Amino acid sequence: MKKPLLALVAAIGLVTGSIAQAADAIKIGLMAPLTGSWASEGQSMKKIVELLAKQQNAKGGVLGKQIEVVTEDDGGDPRTASLAAQRLTTQGIVAVVGTYGSSVTEATQAIYDEAGIPQIANGSTAIRLTEKGLKHFFRTAPRDDEQGRIAAQMIEKLDFKQVAILHDSTSYAKGLADETNALLKKKGIKVVFFDALTPGERDYNAILTKLKSANPDVVLFTGYYPEAGLLLRQKRAMGWPVPFIGGDATNNPDLVKSAGQEAAEGFYFLSPPVPQDLDTPEAQAFLADYQKQYEEVPASIWAVLSGDGFRAAVAGIEGAKSTNGGKIAEYLHKSLKDYPGLSGPISFDEKGDREGEVYRLYKVNADGKFVMQKL
């Protein structure tokens, strides 16, 4: 009986020892899907935040102290995430970055808010997250309704007069279609067609024939890439040259495979930029460092947005000159304006949503590559 007791005492000693040791470091939490179906995203997030922390520490840390990143795995699952959040809140973190899925983030919002820890989500786009009036919640990702605004704006800029809108009845695609429809009407652009297809089918000729008879200048398809690929392919077989614009769910190289290069050429879609296309000097410098360190590029923009979350958290601590969660949150809401982030300037509005445009317009070129358009 003595040995286990000894071991226990030793373990307690170790734990308290490590807490004492780290007491002069400022801890920032990272909650990311390190396992599960979004693991590639989560691993990128961890790499990005750790590299940024290393760089910040080399510059002297924050408030004269070193930064320590405490990472917890949320598994891309709300239940795992709430446990991860509870563990993080007991580890003395000052702020937390994360996470990816909207429902996963939602499961942790109340936990951090009650603990008074500012949370900066990086991949969660569901509108309701910032409609709850939580004082400590922020996000570097755009909201779902942001994309509709950009879609309407792009259609106006590209000078299309008659628009057909097609969705697939999923809540995401229908939401985007409704949003854009309303905005286009406000701008006085005619929506000549609005309907939904059934995803998972092979033959969309009947829909395309009907679309064609509505005679639009452009078709906005808000659904996912498999259907978009089929639509483009069948459109070409019909010999109908109308341009198509897709939402960010069409941003997948398999789109070009499905459609075939010739049919995919000229397809526009909206999407947050891929990391390689980020043109801010901060992003260029960071991506170079990242590639040097890990010999790969980050998995997606959502992973890079976790880096922006980390930078915002550091800026908040520095700006508030405090590790008090309430003060940091207040600084982020009110005083952080156009802070240089990796994906462009970072500001937050009173709800905690990111201000400024994250979406870009892409076009598929003749080789089937996605090329960012400057507008």
Add this chain to the structure above:
Amino acid sequence: MEEFLQQLTNGLAVGGIYALIALGYTMVYGVLKLINFAHGDLFTYGAYLGLTLLTSLALTDRLGFFMGVLVLVLMVMGLVAVLGVILERAAYRPLRESPRLSAVVSALGASIFLQNTLMLIYGARFQVYPDNILPVTALDLFGLQVPVMRVLIVLASVVMMVTLYLFIQKTKIGTAIRAAAIDQGAARLMGIDVNRVILLVFLLGPALGGAAGLMVGLYYGQINFTMGWVYGMKAFTAAILGGIGNIPGAMIGGLLLGVVEAMGAAYLSIAWKDAIAFCVLILILIVRPTGLLGERVADKI
């Protein structure tokens, strides 16, 4: 008018595929009174085998488009037919004397097995046929611009259906199949080897289903391991619509379902396309409970 005719060709192309698959359901039901739920997955196998053969043998490069595709169709039909026979041996023959529900459960199990095997072999992502082998030009049919591929799909399915019909109606073996469908016991007493008839049915049905799968792959390009479910459901519906167990009924039911879907999408609402098609099905079954040409309906399932 032009839009109407365009939609008609759309509907016929889709309906032709439905009809080819429906034949497999209806032939098996005719002889065994069994709904072969794994039939939709045999159709998917046709699409995947076609892709593998097409890319690995490069038939269209060696033989030209028409000969290459013809050889490909025959190879796929043969392979899927063998698969159909294996399915019958493994999943249905041991249950021939069991209650009918056991065979249905076995069919569903076989369907899940086949689907998941395909996923494990090829992966869960979409597979795509090469797009540079097919003619993409449009054909001018009396002033109507119709893609060549669509015309070929309709032609191919009609040729296959007519061949099958003649085979069943005009040959001795076809007569044996019809006899076994009417009364297995009596057919056996007349010296017909019913087991061989069943074997033949499981060769012919899957062969046509496999050909349909290949055609879907060639025409639409994008295939995935779950697509047999939707096509199987629609084809099953088409078989019921025409009168299950009745071969011309399956052909008419398939084409009709395709055209009704296209017209529903064109003149009512795209999103309600399936609902409209199934409303038509219900109406037809209310007026003619045995389907358009059928004598019996599936009364046990």
